[in-house]
Amino acid sequence: MATLKEERYIGKNGTRLETVRGRISKLSPGYLYILPWVIGFLLFQLYPFVTSFIYSFTDFSILKPMSFVGLDNYKKMFTADRLYWTSLKATFKYVLIAVPGRLIFALFIAMILNMKLKCINFFRTVYYLPSILGGSVAISILWRFLFSRNGTVNVLLKALGIPPVDWLGNPNLALGTMGLLVIWQFGSSMVLFLAGLRNIPTELYEAARVDGAGSVKVFFKITLPMLSPIIFFNLIMQTINAFKEFNAPYLITQGGPLNSTYLYGMMLYENAFAFLKMGYASAQSWVLFAIIMLFTALAFKSSPYWTYYEDGGDF
Amino acid sequence: MRKGEVKKNTRLILSYIFLCILGIIMVYPLLWMFSASFKTNNEIFSSFTLIPKKIVTGAYSQGWKGSGQYSFGRFFSNTFIMVLPTVFFTIISSLLVAYGFARFKFRYKKPLFALVLASLMLPTEVVIIPRYILFNTLDWLDSYLPFIIPAAFATHSFFIFMLVQYIRGIPKELDESAVIDGCSSFKILTKIIIPLCKPAIVSVAIFQFVWRWNDFLNPLIYISSVRKYPLSLALRMTLDVTDTIIWNQVMAMSVLSLIPPVLLFFFTQKYFVEGIATTGLKG
Numbered sequence A: 001m002a003t004l005k006e007e008r009y010i011g012k013n014g015t016r017l018e019t020v021r022g023r024i025s026k027l028s029p030g031y032l033y034i035l036p037w038v039i040g041f042l043l044f045q046l047y048p049f050v051t052s053f054i055y056s057f058t059d060f061s062i063l064k065p066m067s068f069v070g071l072d073n074y075k076k077m078f079t080a081d082r083l084y085w086t087s088l089k090a091t092f093k094y095v096l097i098a099v100p101g102r103l104i105f106a107l108f109i110a111m112i113l114n115m116k117l118k119c120i121n122f123f124r125t126v127y128y129l130p131s132i133l134g135g136s137v138a139i140s141i142l143w144r145f146l147f148s149r150n151g152t153v154n155v156l157l158k159a160l161g162i163p164p165v166d167w168l169g170n171p172n173l174a175l176g177t178m179g180l181l182v183i184w185q186f187g188s189s190m191v192l193f194l195a196g197l198r199n200i201p202t203e204l205y206e207a208a209r210v211d212g213a214g215s216v217k218v219f220f221k222i223t224l225p226m227l228s229p230i231i232f233f234n235l236i237m238q239t240i241n242a243f244k245e246f247n248a249p250y251l252i253t254q255g256g257p258l259n260s261t262y263l264y265g266m267m268l269y270e271n272a273f274a275f276l277k278m279g280y281a282s283a284q285s286w287v288l289f290a291i292i293m294l295f296t297a298l299a300f301k302s303s304p305y306w307t308y309y310e311d312g313g314d315f
Numbered sequence B: 001m002r003k004g005e006v007k008k009n010t011r012l013i014l015s016y017i018f019l020c021i022l023g024i025i026m027v028y029p030l031l032w033m034f035s036a037s038f039k040t041n042n043e044i045f046s047s048f049t050l051i052p053k054k055i056v057t058g059a060y061s062q063g064w065k066g067s068g069q070y071s072f073g074r075f076f077s078n079t080f081i082m083v084l085p086t087v088f089f090t091i092i093s094s095l096l097v098a099y100g101f102a103r104f105k106f107r108y109k110k111p112l113f114a115l116v117l118a119s120l121m122l123p124t125e126v127v128i129i130p131r132y133i134l135f136n137t138l139d140w141l142d143s144y145l146p147f148i149i150p151a152a153f154a155t156h157s158f159f160i161f162m163l164v165q166y167i168r169g170i171p172k173e174l175d176e177s178a179v180i181d182g183c184s185s186f187k188i189l190t191k192i193i194i195p196l197c198k199p200a201i202v203s204v205a206i207f208q209f210v211w212r213w214n215d216f217l218n219p220l221i222y223i224s225s226v227r228k229y230p231l232s233l234a235l236r237m238t239l240d241v242t243d244t245i246i247w248n249q250v251m252a253m254s255v256l257s258l259i260p261p262v263l264l265f266f267f268t269q270k271y272f273v274e275g276i277a278t279t280g281l282k283g
Helices: A020-055 A072-080 A082-113 A120-133 A137-146 A152-159 A174-184 A187-198 A202-210 A215-244 A247-253 A264-274 A278-306 B002-036 B058-064 B072-103 B109-121 B124-137 B145-152 B157-168 B172-180 B185-196 B198-214 B217-222 B231-240 B247-267 B269-279
Strands: none
Touching: A020 A278, A020 B072, A020 B109, A020 B124, A020 B145, A072 A082, A072 A278, A082 A120, A082 A174, A082 A187, A082 A215, A082 A264, A082 B002, A120 A137, A120 A187, A120 B002, A120 B247, A137 A152, A137 A174, A137 A247, A137 B002, A137 B231, A137 B247, A174 A247, A187 A215, A202 A215, A215 A264, A215 A278, A247 A264, A264 A278, A264 B124, A264 B217, A278 B109, A278 B124, B002 B247, B058 B072, B058 B247, B072 B109, B072 B145, B072 B157, B072 B185, B072 B198, B072 B231, B072 B247, B109 B157, B124 B145, B124 B217, B145 B217, B157 B198, B172 B185, B185 B198, B198 B247, B198 B269, B217 B231, B231 B247, B247 B269
């Protein structure tokens, strides 16, 4: 504790004698506090990260000793594994359905709630609830039941005189049905948008009104630009989450029908832990990583063109 | 003017109607699940109403028996044994690290913090195979250590980030005057920072609790014996074991599994909504 007491504190600019003790104490406090993270990062993040890159060039499996196979895993993925392409396509489609669907819906509802309505807290709570529960196994099971051939949604349609729809059995609809589960959880994005909307200075709107701008113009010229940093962040996080989706395909459709919902996360899991092709799965996980990085880089690169930061973008 | 007011009022009323309908659609699946757990199996497949024709509670008593060998009582306590220490250690470790980043100057602080942020984007999928091998070597598989130990080393970097943002908002003058009074930095953390951080700490606790409670992929990989199954795995098992799924029992156990997160949400909503709105991120 003695060294802690002698630490140099930010903002205190006293000169001190360069003693050994002084040097140690100069080093210690900040490092000491972040030490758990340093160890955790090295052991549970960096080491596995590097190792998985190495595995991706091997035929690693816990059943037998591994040997290096060069780029074979990557070659196989892109040239010989037709299921890989199926999965990649399904994953992109899923991302394209789920992420914009969720964000647009969240923004739409946030704008309505922002009209100074009463009971806003009540609605916010109700809409937020699915975001908390949506990731659970229980909800995946529920979805599987609700949208099954003789599930509740079809019972409801029948009562309205609409012929039943094979939500999860039709390869053209199954992905969309899973996307609905993501859109159902729009609440958490909505809360963020709502907070953002409240931070937009009302003078901006007043000035626009004085200038005679219509509500569409106000939306595109004021609301959207002012919200763009929040949209940007949500877009990145939601896209990453959607690319990794595992529960929905694994629990609701098992990747079917006709592999139309065989998403990337499920393929990775099966290759690694069901077929024990861990080298191959590592290579696939690195391609996923590359896709996510590419997307993030694109988003960051393009952001100056479509996001607006009042402080000039100190992100 | 009056015409404009009428128009405004109709718009308001329409908005309320829309929001109410949407609210019903949003909670309908949840309410349906709750009511299905009191329905007979035949009725589950034939009606969409929320009030059971005949209320039966057998689904709960039968479903609770679980795999026969292990009941849902076991799976519930397993989940708590897995989740609570993970949440606890996440809070402690993230607080220490966030304090370090937010309040001290040291070399390489910027690149190190950039690494914290970068690890937010690192998909678990990339590291999960080597982690599995590592935990296998350490003989941690089929225990809750793969959840608890990494949490104790602040690997849930989202929470570090969240707390750093929060601590930065606490005026530095407070700790500076404490330094003059001769407080050690650790004492400043416990006496000044932590009490002021309470809302953020509660947010961390809630989010981490809900996420770990719902987690399915990690237990699926690390836990293999039924005796140690958390709820997420136990629920999936109810779909697997029997060839004809007894849906009302599955629904009953699903309802029970959602109760802790739902209760937590209703008692702490203030923090929930503020937590994400003020620290700004994720969802």
